[in-house]
Amino acid sequence: MSASDVKEIEGYWQTVGIKNTFPSFFAxxxxxxxxxxxxxxxxxxxxxxxxxxxxxxxxAVFYKNFLDTNRTRHANYNKEWYRRNFTITFLMARVTLQNTWNNLSPANGGKKNDLTAT
Incomplete structure (x- = not known):
């Protein structure tokens, strides 16, 4: 799975989460x-x-009531959002470190090895 695939999946997940919240909010x-x-x-x-x-x-009365009523849903969404973003950040850091290591490693013979290309 490439970085663009991960970003696309993440964007879809966020869009679905927002679309599920907006109708109930505006209604x-x-x-x-x-x-x-x-x-x-x-x-x-x-x-x-x-x-x-x-x-x-x-x-403000409405906003507070809406947030109180949907507190669990928002908390779950936020937890999942942080988990997903931490995972993406971790994977990006791992690829960057691996590429740096491969570029600096004398055993590699100076060849570049890009892990982002699949």
């Missing part, structure tokens, strides 16, 4: 805003036809 946000506006007896749009919004303190 929850819309529902929260609508419920808060109803509680204030306000319509979704103001007099000029623009969408109403909540201030940052009101939205």
């Amino acid at each position: 929850g946000k819309r529902i929260f805003i609508a419920s808060q506006l109803r509680a204030k007896s306000l319509s979704r749009r103001d007099e000029q036809g623009r969408n109403r919004s909540l201030d940052s303190e009101e939205m």
Whole structure:
């Protein structure tokens, strides 16, 4: 497996993780805003036809609730993200050290041996 394959797999994994989180976040946000506006007896749009919004303190309640509700999922995602990035970094360091060793080794006869090419 080449470095580009590993990067492609990692990119796909991150994309799937993000795509699984965004829909629930935005749906929850819309529902929260609508419920808060109803509680204030306000319509979704103001007099000029623009969408109403909540201030940052009101939205902080939603953000905290969303993070608390999804805490385990986010923690698992972060652990897996760190594990995957550590593995990639370790493999890159290993290839770099091996290439350096091969380039400096007199037993190699000065020939370059690139481990990244497969």
